[in-house]
Structures are given as structure tokens and as C-alpha cells.
Amino acid sequence: MSKFAVLGHGVVGSGVVELFYKNKESIEKKAGSEMDVKYILDLRDFPDSPYADKFTKDFNVILNDDEVTAVAECMGGVEPAFTFIRQCLEKGKSVATSNKELVAEKGDILLRLAKEHNCNFFFEASVGGAIPIIRPLHKCLAGNKITAVAGILNGTTNFILTKMIDEKMSFDEALALAQKLGYAERNPDADVKGFDACRKICIISSLVFGKHVYPKSVYTQGIENVSLKDVDTANSLGYAVKLIASVKEHENGKIMPAVMPMLVSHESLISHVNDVFNACLVNGDGFDKILFYGRGAGKFPTASAVLGDVIDCVKHKITVFSQSWESSDDDSFIDSIDNFKSKWYVRTDSDTDMSAYNIEDKIECDGEASYIISEVTFAEAKKINAKALLAILD
Amino acid sequence: MSKFAVLGHGVVGSGVVELFYKNKESIEKKAGSEMDVKYILDLRDFPDSPYADKFTKDFNVILNDDEVTAVAECMGGVEPAFTFIRQCLEKGKSVATSNKELVAEKGDILLRLAKEHNCNFFFEASVGGAIPIIRPLHKCLAGNKITAVAGILNGTTNFILTKMIDEKMSFDEALALAQKLGYAERNPDADVKGFDACRKICIISSLVFGKHVYPKSVYTQGIENVSLKDVDTANSLGYAVKLIASVKEHENGKIMPAVMPMLVSHESLISHVNDVFNACLVNGDGFDKILFYGRGAGKFPTASAVLGDVIDCVKHKITVFSQSWESSDDDSFIDSIDNFKSKWYVRTDSDTDMSAYNIEDKIECDGEASYIISEVTFAEAKKINAKALLAILD
Numbered sequence: 001m002s003k004f005a006v007l008g009h010g011v012v013g014s015g016v017v018e019l020f021y022k023n024k025e026s027i028e029k030k031a032g033s034e035m036d037v038k039y040i041l042d043l044r045d046f047p048d049s050p051y052a053d054k055f056t057k058d059f060n061v062i063l064n065d066d067e068v069t070a071v072a073e074c075m076g077g078v079e080p081a082f083t084f085i086r087q088c089l090e091k092g093k094s095v096a097t098s099n100k101e102l103v104a105e106k107g108d109i110l111l112r113l114a115k116e117h118n119c120n121f122f123f124e125a126s127v128g129g130a131i132p133i134i135r136p137l138h139k140c141l142a143g144n145k146i147t148a149v150a151g152i153l154n155g156t157t158n159f160i161l162t163k164m165i166d167e168k169m170s171f172d173e174a175l176a177l178a179q180k181l182g183y184a185e186r187n188p189d190a191d192v193k194g195f196d197a198c199r200k201i202c203i204i205s206s207l208v209f210g211k212h213v214y215p216k217s218v219y220t221q222g223i224e225n226v227s228l229k230d231v232d233t234a235n236s237l238g239y240a241v242k243l244i245a246s247v248k249e250h251e252n253g254k255i256m257p258a259v260m261p262m263l264v265s266h267e268s269l270i271s272h273v274n275d276v277f278n279a280c281l282v283n284g285d286g287f288d289k290i291l292f293y294g295r296g297a298g299k300f301p302t303a304s305a306v307l308g309d310v311i312d313c314v315k316h317k318i319t320v321f322s323q324s325w326e327s328s329d330d331d332s333f334i335d336s337i338d339n340f341k342s343k344w345y346v347r348t349d350s351d352t353d354m355s356a357y358n359i360e361d362k363i364e365c366d367g368e369a370s371y372i373i374s375e376v377t378f379a380e381a382k383k384i385n386a387k388a389l390l391a392i393l394d
Numbered sequence: 395m396s397k398f399a400v401l402g403h404g405v406v407g408s409g410v411v412e413l414f415y416k417n418k419e420s421i422e423k424k425a426g427s428e429m430d431v432k433y434i435l436d437l438r439d440f441p442d443s444p445y446a447d448k449f450t451k452d453f454n455v456i457l458n459d460d461e462v463t464a465v466a467e468c469m470g471g472v473e474p475a476f477t478f479i480r481q482c483l484e485k486g487k488s489v490a491t492s493n494k495e496l497v498a499e500k501g502d503i504l505l506r507l508a509k510e511h512n513c514n515f516f517f518e519a520s521v522g523g524a525i526p527i528i529r530p531l532h533k534c535l536a537g538n539k540i541t542a543v544a545g546i547l548n549g550t551t552n553f554i555l556t557k558m559i560d561e562k563m564s565f566d567e568a569l570a571l572a573q574k575l576g577y578a579e580r581n582p583d584a585d586v587k588g589f590d591a592c593r594k595i596c597i598i599s600s601l602v603f604g605k606h607v608y609p610k611s612v613y614t615q616g617i618e619n620v621s622l623k624d625v626d627t628a629n630s631l632g633y634a635v636k637l638i639a640s641v642k643e644h645e646n647g648k649i650m651p652a653v654m655p656m657l658v659s660h661e662s663l664i665s666h667v668n669d670v671f672n673a674c675l676v677n678g679d680g681f682d683k684i685l686f687y688g689r690g691a692g693k694f695p696t697a698s699a700v701l702g703d704v705i706d707c708v709k710h711k712i713t714v715f716s717q718s719w720e721s722s723d724d725d726s727f728i729d730s731i732d733n734f735k736s737k738w739y740v741r742t743d744s745d746t747d748m749s750a751y752n753i754e755d756k757i758e759c760d761g762e763a764s765y766i767i768s769e770v771t772f773a774e775a776k777k778i779n780a781k782a783l784l785a786i787l788d
Contacts (some may be wrong), residue, residue, distance in 0.1 A: 019680045023539050029604075030536045032715030124534060130681035132526065132534035140518060140526035142424045143701025145417050210423075269687060272666050286413045286698035287524035287688060293663060294684035304680035307537025315715060321426030322705070 002031065002314040003038040007084060009046060009055070012098050012125070013074035015303030016310075017048055017051060027307070031314045038068055064089055064132060070313035072245060072306050073097040082106050089113040094317070096309030098125035098302050104199035108212040108327040115319045122309035122323070128153060128278050129199045130301030131294035132308075137282065138309075138322040142341035144284035146208045148248035150393060153200040155276035156184045156191035157223050157243040161261075162274045164231045165240055171226060183276055193222035194243065194259040201245035204280075205257045206325045209249065215255055217331035219340070220332040221260040230388045233370045237361055239263035239345070240271040244393055254335035263345050263392045269293075307338045307367040312363070338379035346384055348370045354384070395428045395468030396708040398464040399456045401478060403682040406492050406519070407468035409697030410704075411445060421701070425708045430749075432462055457481050464707040466700050467491040476500050483507040483515060488711070490703030492519035492696050498593035500723040502606040504708065509713045516703035516717070520712075521594045523673050524546060525688040526702075531601055532716040538678035541577045541600045542642035544787060545674035546667050547594040549580045549690045550585035551617050555655075556668045559634055560623045565620060565767070572657070577670055587616035588637065588653040595639035598674075599651045601720045603643065603727075607651055611725035615654040617665040624741060625783045631755055633657035633739070634665040638787055648729035657739050657786045663687075732773035736785035740765045740778055748778070 004249075006013050017037055020027065028034050039062045040046075040054045042059035049055070059080075062068055071088045073095055075081045081102050085095045090113060097103065103123045114121040125133045128151070137146065152158050156178055175192065178184035190196050198220040205213040223243050229243045242264050249256040264271040269291055273279040278296030283289050295301035343360070347370045358374035372392065373381070381389055400407050411431055424427050433456045434440075434448045443449070453474075456462055465482045467489055469475045475496050479489045483729070485505060491497065497504075497517045508515040515782070518528045533539070546552050550572055557568035569586065572578035584590050584760065592614040597606040617637050625635045636658045641651040658665040663685055667673040671692030678685050689695035737754070741764045752768035766786065775783055 015680075019537050022679070023537060026539065027537060030532060030716035041700045130535075131684055132530035135534050136526035136530060138424060139706060140529050140702040141524075141698065142705045143413050143417060143421060143698050145420060269663065269666055272663055284698070285416070286409075286694040286701070288695060290525055290686070290688035292684070292686060295682050299678040301682060304535065304537050304678070307680070308534040311535060311716070315712065316710065317707065321709060322424035 001034045002069055003036050003067045004072060004242040004310055004331040005039040005041065006037060007041045007071060007073045008075035008113065008200065009044070010038050010074065011299045012302045013040070013072070016072050017305050019300055019303045019307055020384070027311060031311045033314050035314060038065065043075065047231070059084055063091060065346040068093060070094045070310050072310050073099060074306060075367050076101065077101070078102050078105055083112045085110055085121070086113060089117055089119060090092060092117045092119045094122070094313035095123070096122040096306050096313060100126040100196070100203060104202040104215055107203065107206060108325055111324050115324065118319055119317065120313055120320055122312065123203065124309050125302050125305035127203050128280055128292065128294065129296040129298065130304045131278060131292045131296065132203070133280050133292055134207065134323070136292070137204070141282070141284060141287060142322050144286040146282060146284040148246065149204050149208060149280065150244055150246035151280035152242055152270060152273050152278050153280065153296065154191055154197040154243060154361065155278055156188070157197070158273065158278070159183050159276045161223060161231070161241055161243065164228055165235060168228060170228050171224065187297045190222050194220040194228040197243060197245040197345045201247055201257050201259060205247040205255060207323065208247065209255050210325050211333055212325055212328045213334065214331065217334050218324050219258045219260070219337035223261050226261050227388065230345070230390065233347065233363055234263050234345060236363060237372060238266050239392065240266065241390065244338070250260045250335050250339065252335065254333055256335045256340055258337060258340060261390055263390055268393065276344065304376050338377060339390065340378040341375055344373050344381045345388070345390040345392060346373060346386045347386060347388040352385055357384070395430065396425065396463055397430050397432040397461045398466060398704055399433040399435065399462050400431060401435045401465060402469035403434050403438070403440060403469045404468065405693045406696045406700065407434070407466070409693040410466050410700050413697045413701055415696055421705060425705045429707050429708060430458065440698060442723070449461070453478055457485060462487060462681060463671040464488045464490065464704050466704050468700060469493070470495065472496050472499055480507060481511060483511050486511045486513045488514040488516070488707035490516040490519070490700050492572060492700050494520040494597060495546070498596040498609055501597065502719060503590055503717050509718065513711065514707055514714055516706065517597065518519060518703050519696050519699035520556070521597050522595060522674055522686065523688065523690040523692065524698045525672060525674065525686045525690065527598070527674050527686055528601065528717070535676070535678060536679060536716050538550070538680040540676060540678040542677040543598050543602060543674065544638055544640035546636055546640045546664065546672050547674065548585055548591040548637060549670035549672055551591070552667065552672070553577050553670045555617060555625070555635055555637065556619070558620070558622055559629060562622060562626070564617065564622050569618045586613040586618050591639040593635060593651045595641055595651050595653060598612055599649060601717065602641065603649050604719045605727055606719055606722045607728065611728050612654045613654070620655050621782065624739070627741065627757055628657050630684035630757055631764070631766060632660050633786065634660065635784065637710070640761050644729050644733065646729065648727055650729045650734055652731060652734060655784055657784055662787065666676065682779070683760050712765055713736065725753065733740065734770060734772040734785065737769050738775045739782070739784040739786060740767055740780045741782040742778060742780045746779055
């Protein structure tokens with residue numbers, strides 16, 4: 001019998017418990033062991049919960065119970081999650097988390113602790129919600145050199161952009177609708193300004209390139225200044241505007257993680273990823289390209305990923321080596337955003353001198369011109385006196 | 395140091411060796427152990443190969459070398475692959491294979507042997523080539539009840555259908571082009587008649603629903619009778635014609651695996667999966683829906699999946715319980731194709747009596763009418779005197 005604890009009984013934590021009991025029989029078959037939830041940690045009272053007898057407000061009860069071999073952390077935020085997880089790992093209890101903020105800030109430390117104590121720190125749920133991304137990246141694709149990752153890793157902004165594209169809503173209208181439907185917070189900054197997507201690309205970058213990438217080192221531009229005019233013009237030129245979190249390795253050996261609204265060709269599957277759905281496109285030498293698509297957030301989708309990790313903890317007590325990265329003292333391995341190379345979409349006055357750039361496509365309207373220009377660096381593209389400047393995804 | 399052998403030096407086997415040596419350093423880091431290829435089994439001579447000293451024609455050299463702890467089987471066909479793998483597993487050597495024919499016919503036996511001898515039989519490469527499908531299904535999504543899987547699991551037929559849709563080629567023209575480009579065999583039956591996709595849906599069905607599904611039990615219809623006329627009409631109605639391998643669980647507890655050309659709505663991401671690419675859409679209770687997309691065949695894509703499995707063999711010598719299914723004595727757990735329920739696309743003479751069916755959409759042309767009819771069973775739909783009858787993917 002393997003017993004685990006769930007830290008936090010909010011949306012995700014309660015989802016983990018519900019999904020576990022719903023599918024307990026098949027889960028135990030897959031785990032090769034009987035399993036049960038022994039504790040649920042929450043400071044609130046849940047007297048009417050069918051699991052009322054499992055609740056505790058004292059983390060130490062969980063920490064000091066040797067019967068608890070795995071812990072699902074679904075509290076969110078860096079503290080006290082970091083302290084709790086650290087203590088669990090030091091006791092050899094494996095941990096599965098959905099906490100992207102924590103992994104992006106402290107992943108290297110927690111992975112090292114897991115290795116030192118021969119247990120696991122899993123975080124499939126921290127990127128792409130239900131979508132299997134972390135495990136495929138380090139396990140299924142382990143034979144490859146991964147060269148680039150680009151994805152729609154925030155559902156709220158994708159919902160807003162989809163409404164702008166399909167229903168010609170303005171950004172403000174689409175945001176208000178997202179808030180009404182519960183997809184966006186009252187303070188929508190974490191989503192809209194790209195911070196959430198930034199944390200996720202930090203986690204992917206760290207895993208793929210082997211060194212901890214901190215959010216503060218990543219150029220992050222949100223969608224709050226994307227205009228309906230540019231969304232429409234991009235559409236006419238054959239592109240959808242999406243908030244893309246990406247990372248690639250440059251020839252100088254540095255990596256280039258970034259979050260920014262980009263134009264994605266209608267030919268690319270990513271351009272058809274709509275509403276709150278997420279998708280992640282991975283490029284590598286052996287497999288060429290692979291795309292993962294699904295729900296990036298929500299109670300049961302996130303719980304699904306946490307539970308998959310918990311089940312993996314039960315049978316595999318040895319540390320999974322492939323899921324690991326080093327700490328980083330500085331960010332000198334991250335290239336300057338000025339070196340970000342791309343084709344660009346540029347909107348500017350019709351009389352702007354564009355002779356320094358190679359024009360691939362052009363639309364004129366109301367004294368303005370929108371161009372697709374051939375690949376140049378961000379530094380070069382910024383020299384244009386542009387009203388809008390958006391990179392184009394390869 | 396972990397040493398493995400590669401059985402077969404054809405397209406996939408040589409790809410495994412090349413990709414391994416190309417990325418040896420990062421692979422060893424992920425495996426947490428030094429690794430090397432000790433033997434390559436092939437009856438042919440490869441005197442100019444950089445790995446000439448590793449070749450052997452005698453399988454027993456590999457079988458009896460205790461230093462070899464893992465084997466990559468890339469020979470294809472049921473025999474002698476089955477005998478070789480059986481013997482390896484009986485000696486506790488883990489095996490990774492790309493051989494879908496073998497897994498579809500003998501998977502249950504080989505999984506049982508692996509469990510008995512505390513090693514692993516992995517087959518990620520047997521479905522969807524490079525695309526991580528098998529491991530995500532039984533591992534990342536282990537907390538869910540998976541209710542349905544539907545995918546484009548054959549690249550050759552998807553290439554042919556893409557040419558019919560995009561370039562209005564006839565089936566014969568598109569097939570000839572696929573043969574010219576090396577995507578289709580001179581005898582294209584295995585692809586075109588759906589046998590290849592059938593083997594893959596057998597493997598997925600066995601894994602997801604827990605009992606061995608044999609190809610002979612699966613209704614399999616190829617694309618050889620799909621006409622350009624229906625492809626065009628479907629397009630006008632908002633659908634792409636795709637060869638879909640699918641399985642779902644019916645309310646009577648039976649499962650319904652099938653391979654058939656189907657209409658896929660342009661709203662669905664699967665309809666945008668073009669050329670030789672594969673995709674697999676999975677439905678489940680927690681995660682809702684997830685799609686995996688990538689290259690389903692080819693030297694390095696397939697090698698990528700085999701190598702991922704080999705690397706997993708190195709560190710994880712305990713049998714992975716979640717990747718398992720039971721043998722089946724009969725196919726009474728598989729529902730009759732007559733009970734296959736779907737909306738349908740029907741082309742028939744304009745004067746055909748359709749009053750027994752609920753018409754959702756209709757196009758008339760040249761004395762014929764094409765209908766989209768509401769959900770009925772295959773048995774009901776077959777009563778129509780139809781010139782074309784194609785199911786519509788949910």
C-alpha cells in the first residue's frame with residue numbers, strides 16, 4: 001500500500017483527490033500497488049467533504065509520517081511550498097507539483113535535493129496543464145538534440161487573441177469576456193503581460209538546455225498592446241497572432257528564451273490552436289518536429305498531470321536522472337534579445353523609408369503600410385519607426 | 395557502463411546507431427550512465443561501416459553476453475524477431491522495438507515475459523514513429539479513464555489524401571506520386587488498405603483497454619475507393635477526408651476499434667494534419683482531450699523513439715507495470731462494426747428516399763445528392779443505397 005498526501009485543497013488539489021478516487025481501481029493497476037490519500041493539508045475547514053477525516057492543518061504530521069512516501073503540492077506560490085517540498089525531499093518523500101512559479105524560481109535546488117535523497121521531484125503539471133510535455137521532452141525524446149521549443153503556453157491570452165481574430169473583438173472587449181467567463185483574473189497582469197508564459201518557458205529552457213533559467217532573465221512582452229488592426233492585417237497576410245513562448249540555441253552557444261506576441265503562418269498547426277487550449281512545438285535532430293496540444297489549465301486537466309506524476313512516484317523510487325538541470329550563477333549563457341533573429345511584421349507610415357529591408361509582402365491602407373520583412377535581428381528591426389513590430393514564428 | 399545491441403541494420407536500425415553516436419554525450423547524461431553499442435546483428439556485410447567491428451551474424455553471441463542488458467529490435471516481421479525477443483526477455487535483457495506487426499500479434503506474450511523476468515518490453519516506436527504516444531498514454535495520463543483514441547496513424551495514406559484535397563489529384567495519381575517519392579511501397583496494400591493503421595490501433599486499444607486486440611478482429615477499410623468527388627464535396631461541407639484509426643468504449647462495456655476513411659471537421663486540429671505527418675487525439679475524463687503530432691515514420695524519427703526506450707531501459711530495470719495488458723482468448727469484448735455509431739456523409743442519387751434519416755446538411759450536383767445525416771449505427775446507414783458512405787469523426 002502506497003500512501004500520499006495532497007498539500008492544498010484549492011482548485012487543483014481538490015481535483016487530484018476527486019480524480020484519484022474516481023479512477024482508484026485502474027490507477028492501482030497501473031501503479032502496480034494499492035494506493036490511498038492519507039492526508040490533505042489545508043488551513044481551511046471542509047467539514048462536509050467526503051474526505052473530512054483526512055484533513056490536517058499541521059504539515060509536520062505529514063512530514064513525520066513514514067507511511068507517506070509521496071506528496072502532491074498544489075498550493076501555489078513560492079512559500080511555504082518551497083520549504084514544505086524541501087523538507088519532504090530531505091526525508092526521501094517524492095514530490096509532484098503543479099506550481100510553475102516555484103519550479104521557475106527554485107527548480108534546480110529541488111531537483112538536486114531529490115537526487116541527494118534518492119527520490120523524485122516531478123512537475124509535469126507546471127507546464128501545459130494536462131499536456132504531457134516534461135516527461136516526453138526528457139524521456140521519449142532523450143536520444144535527440146533538441147534545438148528549439150515554441151508554444152502557446154497561456155490559455156487566457158490565447159482565448160483573448162482567438163476572440164480578436166474570429167470575432168473582431170478589441171483587446172479590452174475580449175479581456176472583459178475572459179474575466180466574465182472566469183478565464184482571466186480580476187488583475188489579469190500575470191497572464192496578459194506574459195509572466196505566466198515566461199515561467200513556463202523558463203522551466204522548459206532549464207530542462208532542455210541544462211541550466212536554470214530565471215524569469216528575470218527572459219525578455220517578456222505581453223499582448224496588451226496588440227491591436228485589432230494588426231490582428232486583421234496579419235490575417236490578410238496569412239498569419240494568426242499568438243502569444244508565443246519560445247527558446248532556441250544560437251550558433252554562439254547561448255540560448256534565446258523569449259515571450260512575445262508573434263505571427264504564426266496559417267500553414268502551421270499552431271495557428272489553429274484556439275480558445276484556452278495550449279500547444280507546444282518541439283524541434284530536434286532525430287524526430288524533426290513534434291507538437292503537443294491540450295488543455296493548459298483547469299481543475300481536472302491540471303490534476304491529471306499531478307496524478308500521473310504521483311503514480312510514477314509510487315513505483316519508481318530511484319531518481320529519474322534525465323529530468324535534471326544545473327544551477328546558474330549568472331545569465332551569461334542567455335543571449336541578448338537584440339540578437340533575436342526573425343522575419344518581422346512591421347506597420348508604419350506609408351512614406352517610411354524601408355530601403356534597408358528586404359520586403360516579402362506588403363499591404364497598404366489609410367496612409368499606413370504593413371510589411372513582412374526578411375530575417376534581421378531585433379536590434380535591426382527596432383530601427384524602423386514602426387507603429388507595430390511583431391516577430392514571425394519560423 | 396551499459397551496453398546494448400541493435401538487431402537489424404536496415405533503415406531504422408542504422409538510424410538508431412547513428413543517432414546514438416551523434417548524441418552520445420547528452421544521452422549518457424540523461425541515462426545517468428555511460429552507454430555503448432556492443433553488437434549490431436545483420437546477416438549482410440557492412441565492411442565500410444564505421445561500426446564494422448560491432449557486426450555479428452550470430453544472435454547467440456548477443457544472447458549469451460551478460461554485458462548486454464538491453465536490445466533494440468529493428469528487424470520487422472514476426473519471425474525471427476519474436477523468438478529473438480522472447481529469448482532476450484527470458485535472460486532478463488530489456489527490449490525496445492519498432493516492430494508494430496510483432497506487438498500487434500504477440501505483445502501480450504512479450505509483456506508477460508518481461509514482467510516474469512523483471513525487465514521491460516518497450517514499443518514506443520511501433521505507433522506514431524517519433525511521436526511520444528505509448529508512454530504518455532500509460533504514464534502521464536495514468537490518473538484518467540481514457541474513453542477514446544482517434545488518429546492519423548499512417549503517413550502514406552495521409553500524403554495521398556492531402557494531395558487529393560490540396561491539388562485535386564485522383565487517388566491513382568497521388569499514389570503514383572507517393573511511390574515516386576518513396577513514401578509508398580511498390581505493393582502499397584499494407585498502407586492503402588489500412589493494414590498498417592490497423593496494427594497500430596490494435597496496440598493502442600490493447601494498452602488503453604487492457605486486453606489484447608488482434609488485427610483480424612478489427613474492421614479495416616482502406617482509402618482505395620475514396621473518390622476525388624467525395625473529397626471535394628466533403629471540403630465544401632467543411633470537412634477533410636482522413637484515414638482514421640480509432641477506438642472507443644461503448645456503453646455495453648465492449649470496445650469498438652476500427653480503421654476507415656472519415657470526414658474530419660475543419661474545426662478539428664486533426665483536419666489540418668497534412669502530408670506524411672501523423673497525429674493522435676486522445677479523450678479522457680480528467681484531461682478532456684490531448685493531441686500528439688509528428689513524423690510517424692522514417693529513419694531518424696523512428697530511431698528517436700527506439701533510442702528513447704533504450705535509454706529508459708538502462709536506468710529502470712524494474713518492469714513498468716502501467717505498460718501492460720492481458721491476453722485474450724476470443725474477441726467477444728469487441729463490438730460488432732454494425733453498432734458503430736456516427737454521423738455520416740452519404741452520396742446517393744437525388745431521388746433516393748432519405749426520409750428515415752435526419753439531414754443536417756446537403757449539396758446537390760449532377761443528379762446526385764450528398765448529405766450529412768445525424769448519428770445512426772453503421773447497420774442503419776448501410777440501408778441507404780449509397781454511392782459513398784463515410785463516417786464523420788466526432
